[in-house]
Amino acid sequence: MTTLKVFSLTSNSGQHLPLTSGHFNTLTTIDGVNLTTLVSTTPKPGQNLPVLPVVMMLLFGGIGNILALILLIYTSRKHKWSTFYRLVMTLAVSDFLGLVGPLPVSxxxxxxxxxxxxxxxxxxxxxxxxxxxxxTSAMLAAAMSLDRFLAVWFPFFYSNRLGNRRVNLTLAGICTFAFFLACLPLMGINANVRQFPGTWCFFNQFSTEADGKFFSYLYATLGIGMVVMMIVLNTLVIVVLTRRRGVRKDQEGGVTSDSRRAADVYNVIFLVVLMLVFTICWLPLMVRIIINQSALGNIDRVGDLMVMRLALTNQILDPWIYIILRKDSIIMAVKIGKQMLNKGGCLQQISSDDNIPSGTGRTCSTTVGDRTSDGETET
Known part of the structure; x- marks a missing residue:
């Protein structure tokens, strides 16, 4: 009786693969030959990746964008579907479809x-x-930056030339272009392939064909261009808002109106958060596509998965940026902060006044009543 032991694994191309840890099983064939094989117990890369992050992304993204749409419709009488909120509405719909469509498959x-x-x-x-x-998300975010740039730098043109018709045509153009771009792999320009660890699909970032390379570089270049456009336009807007605030202080003796100051604070916070989120979440995927297609670095399948999840995180955070951090919320937060600071200063002043001899007077007035000299409170 012959015994055959297999101590190494062989790939389809005939190349011997490294020995992995495991245990040996002995099988007896029909002709009485014992075949001892190695059963590997070494986990493959990505084998233990959990499904929980994908489920959480689906839940938070779906719920967040639904809340954004409800809030947009509920406050429509106030914002009257201006250019900015039309862009927000389209972004929420796009992000919602981009999450609830593919993630259940994963x-x-x-x-x-x-x-x-x-x-x-x-x-x-x-x-x-x-x-x-x-x-679509990247182009809409860039369009929002362009909207704020025109409103701040060219207010006359913005208020008189940008009507509803032009805004609707712009939105239709953005969606049409993104739709055509997504159809290119279906028409043979590059190809859609399964990605590591076999739970999602994206276009081939390692194509050896000229048209495949063209699509990879086109997509990455457009994505990076949108981020650069946002950074440049938002920086210019912040510079103008800062200068205008300084001019108003000079003209008004260092005092600005509360409403205008709150509006400036809102714009600056919104633009800074916008740049940070898109730069952190969206840019790594574009850079990774260029590295993979140009073979400038080592193949890192886990890294490709992580940057894709990071890019999807941008679509999850979008509704919280554009809706929860909207103008009314920031103004309300600023007012609450001021009230808390004023209340804290007043209480501190009252505490210090307890050591002042009776009859000298107090400098802090409160809405809850003035304290008398014998320690009682009049209401």
């Missing part, structure tokens, strides 16, 4: 032990959603 793959279901059509659908929603 969750299903995780639940089925990373076995893909649906074949190439489902892969094409998932990649289409990622390409379309990602580019």
């Amino acid at each position: 969750v299903t793959a995780y639940v089925n032990n990373k076995k893909w279901m649906g074949g190439q059509p489902v892969c094409d659908f998932m990649s289409f959603c990622f390409i379309f929603a990602g580019m």
Whole structure:
């Protein structure tokens, strides 16, 4: 009786792979030959990646964008669907579809032990959603920056030339361009492929064909261009707002109106958060695509997965940036902060007045009553 022991693994190309840890199983064939094989117990890269982050992204992204849409409709009488809020509405719809469309497919793959279901059509659908929603979000955010730039730098042109018709045409143009871009891999320019660890699809970032390379560089260049556009325009807006605030202080003796000052604070906070989120979440994916396609660095499948999840995080945070941190919320937060500071200063002043001899008077007045010299309170 012959015994055959296999101590190494062989790939399809015939190349021997490194020995992995495990245990040996002995199988007896029909002709009486004992075949001893190595059963590997070494986990493959990505084998233990949990599904919880994907589920949380789906829940928070879906709920956040739904709340954003409800809040937009509820406050429509106040903002009257101005240019900015039309852009916000389109962004919320795009982000919602870009999350609730492809992420359930990824969750299903995780639940089925990373076995893909649906074949190439489902892969094409998932990649289409990622390409379309990602580019639409970036272009809409850049359009918001352009909207604020025109409103601050060219107020006459902004108020007299940018009507509803031009805004609607701009939104239609953005969605049409992103739709066409997402269709290119379906038409043979690059291709949609499954990505590590086999639970999601995106276009091929390692294409050796000229048209595939062209698409990868085009997508990454457009994404980086949108981020650069946002940074430049938002910086110019912040500079103008800062200068205007200084001019008003000089003209008004160092005192500005509360409403105008609150509006300036809102604009600065909004623009800074906007730049930070898109730079941190969106830019790494674009850089990673260029590195992969140009073969400038080592292949890092886990890194590709992480930057994709980071890019999706941008679509989760969008509703909280544009809706929860809207103008009314910032103004309310500033007023509450001022009231708390004033109240704290007043209480501190009252505490210090307790050591002042009776009859000298107090310098802090409160709305809860003035304290008498014998320690009682009149209401």
